[in-house]
Amino acid sequence: MATGSGQSRLWHPFANMAEVKDDKFVVDRAEGVWLYDRDGKRYLDGTAGLWYCNVGHGRTEIVDAVAEQMRRLDNYFTFNDYSNEPAEELARRLSGLAPMDEAKIFLTTGGGESIDTAAKLARLYWARRGEPERTHLISRRQSYHGTNGLGTSIAGIEGNRHGFGPLVAEATRVAYDDAEELRAAIERIGAEKVAAFFAEPVIGAGGARPPEPGYLEAVAKICAENDVLFIADSVIGGFGRLGGWFGVERWGLRPDMITFAKGVTSGYLPLGGVAVSARVSDVFWEAPGAPFMHGPTYSGHPSVAAAALANLDILERENLLARSRELEKPLHDALLRLADHSAVAEVRGGTGLIGAVEIEADILAGDKGLITRMQKAVRERGAIVRVLCGNALVVSPPLTITEAELTLLADTIEAGINAALTA
Ligand SMILES: Cc1ncc(COP(=O)(O)O)c(C=O)c1O
Incomplete structure (x- = not known):
């Protein structure tokens, strides 16, 4: 292929370029929940890109809204x-949807920028309030908060x-699942030194891990008791992925700030932001x-905002x-059929349209490349899944997927696992 034989100059994120430079999977076009390669072979987009394509691909309504905006005012700064x-208009609309009083909306171009924005805002908020020593940021092991400076500093994926x-x-x-560890950490550091606690409602990149029952409510309470800002990282969880607009509604949470990105435009153009409560703003x-x-x-950016507005229209309409919310159980049930498989350690899911099939550690231990071969075998059989934490196949399909396609996704995962094990 044209991109092989050392010809490519494209450096891929999170990739071992020594391997990838000669072996790429080139996506040519997409429609609905389906991707097509250059030979016209189709693949079920089991991950909605990187957790973002909530309304599915090929929405001409978004394309038209962006084109119209570009003809009027292509770009200008704010x-x-x-x-x-x-x-x-986007800020007004998001403010009306955010679960907080009089949310102000700071817009960025992605999740990582939103995390760094929220972290800087948290520290500055305390400095302006006369408590400049409140600089400490607490996060959870296994959490992912992007790859910018502060997001890298608080990364829970070692x-x-x-x-x-x-x-x-x-x-x-x-710990990602023990609220008392948060309380102990705040006590150890001293509440007067802690600016904020960051939490993904459902941990995404760290392995698709729903919270333990009561965990999120408990950490929100601990933050409130200690006057620590509670920042929900809903970069994955928002815009329907967890069933609500900002990824926290099902737990009744009202965070001080919420970071968002991805599903706000379904990935059609890059956008992120921070919803900021009146307390902070x-x-x-x-x-x-x-x-x-x-x-x-x-x-x-006006054209990016136009994409987001058209995307919100589709999500609403x-x-x-x-x-x-209706599909999260069918997705979980479809994956649970793999739970008895001898190679499967655990199936996670049931909270939002996110699921993971974790492979047994002893099977993976003896064969370093096995999990990647499993993912590729699933792909060869017509479905996209991602490997996370080196041991799990993770899915987060478009919200437009059908139940029959969820079954197909699970069947294809099973077929891929079996094929890689017997190859
Ligand atoms: C929870 C979470 N926060 C932040 C980010 C970073 O977003 P971006 O890749 O747009 O910088 C991601 C990306 O996957 C994420 O999952």
């Missing part, structure tokens, strides 16, 4: 007092933090002469949040 109507030299020192990780919006010296060039 620094200082510059604004544009799509960005204003491998994502190492090799880069010293990171932000005031960062502590606690008042310090900036009500006090004169105190700008937040932060923001990416494309914050509030087609009731895709309710559909996600």
Whole structure:
């Protein structure tokens, strides 16, 4: 293939380029829940790209909205007092949907930027409140918060933090499933030094792990008791993936900030942001002469905002949040059929349209490349899944998928696992 034989100059994220440069899977086009390669072979998009294509592929409504906006005002910035109507409208709409009082919406170009925005806002909030020593950031082991500076510093996936030299020192990780560890960490560090606690409602990249019952409610309470800002990282969880707009509604949470990205445009254009509660934003919006010296060039990009608005229209009109809630059990049930497989250690799911099939450690231990061969065998049989944590095949399909396609997805995973085991 043209991209093989050492010809490619494209450096892929999270990839071993020594291997990938000569062996790529080139996606040519997509429609609904299906991807097509250059030979016209189709694959079920079992992951909605990287957890983002919630409305499915090929939505001409989004394409048209972006084209129309580009013809009118292609791009312009929102620094200082510059604004544009799509960005204003998007902020109004997201504010109305966010589970917090009078949410203000800071727009970025992705999840990692949103995490760093929220972390900087948290620290600055405390500094402006006269508590500049509140700088410590707490996160959970196994959590993923992007690859920017602060997000890397609070990463709970060990491998994502190492090799880069010293990171932000005031960062502590606690168990992802034990709220009491958070309480103990706050006591040890001193609440007066802790700025914020970050939590993905369902851990995504760290292996698709739903929270233990009561865990999220408990950590939210511990944060409130200690005056620590509670920041929900709903970059994956939002816009229907966990059944609500901002990924936290099913637990009745009202975080101080929520980071979002991905499903806000279903990935049609890159967008992220932070929904900021009045508690935090008042310090900036009500006090004169105190700008937040932060923001990416494309914050509030009008054409990207137009994509998000069209995407929200589709999510609303087609009731895709309710559909996600309806499909989470069928997805889990379909995967649970693999739970008795001799190579399967655990099936996770049932909270949102996210699931994982973890492979037995002793089977993987003897064969380093096996899990990747499993993923590729699934793909050869017509479905896309991802390997996470080196031991799990993870799925997060578009919210438009049918129950029959969920069954097909699980069947294809099983066939791929079997084929890799017997090869
Ligand atoms: C929970 C979470 N936070 C942050 C990010 C980073 O987002 P981005 O890749 O858009 O920077 C991701 C990406 O997968 C994520 O899953």
